[in-house]
Amino acid sequence: MNIALPASGLRKAQDSVFSGLVLLGVLINFSGLLSPVLETDGTLYATIAKNMAHSGDWINLTLEGRDWLDKPHLPFWLTALSYKLFGYASFAYKLPALLCWVLGGWYTYRLARFRYSVYVAQLALLMYLAVEHLLISNVDVRAEPYLTGFCIASLYHFYRLYREKSLAHAVWGAFFAGMAVMTKGIFILIIIGSGIVIDALVRGDWKGLFHPRWWLAVALTCVFFLPELYCLYVQFDLHPEKVVFGQTGVSGLRFFFWDSQFGRFTNSGPIKGAGDPFFYLHTLLWAFLPWSVLFYYALYERFKNRKKADDWVLTGGVLFSLLLFSASKFQLPHYLNVLYPMMCILTAQVVAAAEHKRWMIAVQYGISGLLFLAGLLGIYLISISFGWVAFLLVGILAVGAIGLFPPVSITNAVRVSLLASLVMNGVYSLLLYPAIVGYQSGNRVADYVNQQGDIPEISVIPGDAANYALEFYAEKPVRYLTFPVADTAYVFLRPEKATALTAEGYDVRVLERFPHYHISELGVSFINKETRHETLDETLLVRLTR
Known part of the structure; x- marks a missing residue:
């Protein structure tokens, strides 16, 4: 009894420390709610969701008054619902994404606890809370927090289905997989399922992959992402006359199943890039801080002891995904976000076995x-x-x-x-x-226009990414300017465009000048107040008349 009490007290103290660190981690990650929506992608997505909530049209995604075909609908639906509850604000835009990030942390803990132990689960969750790129993504919110939560949730339930053959896990795994597909596209199913397939092949149990429970899971996943297919069909396939990517006859369904995912991978779609096979190798060094060295060591340990390994679901899934991403011609750092929960669990398992190394x-x-x-x-x-x-x-x-x-x-x-x-x-x-x-000039212009009673609406010129912050934060109508301009217009534009309009015979009167910087891409020269002026562009609010 005298020995048990100190051990029990120590356990409670350790749990209290863990709970305190988790609370602090959640608070710092949620501090992104206090910062503005950052351009370009963040303000673009916020504006699309605002258009949806304002119009009441939950099927057609629009931007700049035109049909928009790129990302699936689910993040916009959730954001638009948040706008309905909280209004058009940064908080309302980011909250659904951060709640999905919390979901990701919860399932990271659950999967690590189911597969290993409470101690490994606690380490994995602490690591999840501090991953550098996840913290960045919770400030510059796009689709990644949604995807991170949905993917690890789906993997957890499919892992349980793989081990226990429970139909409830088939339903929940399929549900979250469907949500992931309606967030990023069909390609994400490869990331979710590759580890289970690899583990089954390593075990020589490939026939188990054709068990009826998996057919049920696949069928349910398809059912859960049917709303996305319906919306794409109604917006695009029923209207081949619409001009998208500079051409007519664009199929939303083809884009969803091929061009947006496999088309990017093979560089055959409308959106192209240039790949570097070592891009993610060095990206992980900073993106997975402060755990990147431990992660590479964890991979080394897994391969050194591969004959003793009794499970390749996580290791196989991470490595296959990294190889797949590295082979792609279209590469961005945030593609790795879906892997971080798995990487945290892998790293925590190895770290737990090396307490005093x-x-x-x-x-x-x-x-x-x-x-x-x-x-x-x-x-x-x-x-x-x-x-x-x-x-x-x-x-x-x-x-x-x-x-x-x-x-x-x-x-x-x-x-x-x-x-x-x-x-x-x-x-x-x-x-x-x-x-x-204040250097995201669209925000300042919106504040200025909102306070000016003599400016009934603001006009912008299509194609400038700085427009989206203005369009999101403006409380007055934002119109996309068409030429020739017959009446007086208050226009947000760049100096070079103002010069061009003056040359065309328009009377351009500058009302305000605003310093501008793309603040989601920070550089040391900009952060340093002494050299910041050297990095700034300028935008204008002008009164335009013929």
Whole structure:
């Protein structure tokens, strides 16, 4: 009895520390709710959802007054519903995505606990909360938080179906798979299912893949994404006269099943890129911070002990997906987001078995120190009025974290790495973005126009990405300008366009000038207040008459 009590008390203390770190991680990730929607993709998606909520048309996706064919409908439906509840605001745009990110954390924990242990599950969740690119995606919100949550949720239930043959898991796995398809496209099913297929092949149980439960899961998945097919058919396939990608006769269904996914992979679709087979190898070094070194070590351990491995679902799924992404001609860092929950579990499992490995502890404390320094550097470069207070606070947090969790175990190393990542990203989310939001000029123009009673509406020229922030935040009608302009128009445009219109005989009177920068693509020269002016463009609000 005397021995059990201290052990029980220690367990409670460890659980309390875990709960506190999880709460802090959620709060820092949710701090993105306080920052503006960032252009280009974020404001573009926010505007499409605003058009949907405002018009009441839940089938046709439109942008700039034209049909828009790129991403599936589900994120726009969820965002439009949020607008109906909370109004047209950054908070309403980001909240559904962040709730899906929470779903991803919950299922990361559940899968790690089911497959390994409570301890591994706790490590995996702490890692999930601190992954650099997930934190970035919760500030610059696009489709990734939705996809991250839906994919790991689907994998969890399909994994349970694979092991237990429960029909309930077939239904839930198919439901979340259908949601993932209606977020990104049919290609995502390969990411969800590849690990299970690889594990079955390694085990020599390929016949099990044709068990009726899997046919049921496939059929249900198709049923769950039928709404997307219906919308695409109604908007595009029923109207071959519509001009999309500069041509008529575009099939929404063909785009969904081939051009948007496999077409990008083979570079045969309307949206093209140039691939680099090593792109994701070096992208992971920063995108999966502070766990990237541990992840590469985890892969090494898995292959070194591959004959003892009793499960290839996670390892196979991650490696196959990385190879697939690397072979693609169209590559972007955020494609990796769907893999991070699996990577966290893989890394946590290896880390849990190396509690006192000194080099691992040293590496994590070294990375943590660099992240704390990055936070301090960010405060210095931002040059805010209370910067010295923030600087002192970050310094105290860094010293306090190491003092509270000394470098004696990998568990402490994970805790300190988590805190370092949260502190650095908290600096950028809570201090940097509020300080620079004014350089996303569409926001400032919207504020200006909203306060001017003599400006009934604002006009923009199609094709400028800066329009989307204005269109989202403006409380007055935003029109897309057509020429020739017969009446007086208040127009948001670039200086070179104003010059061109003047040359065409229009009277262009500048009302306001606004500094502009693409703030979702930060550079050191822009962050540094002393050199920021060198990086700025300019936009204008003009009164245009013939």
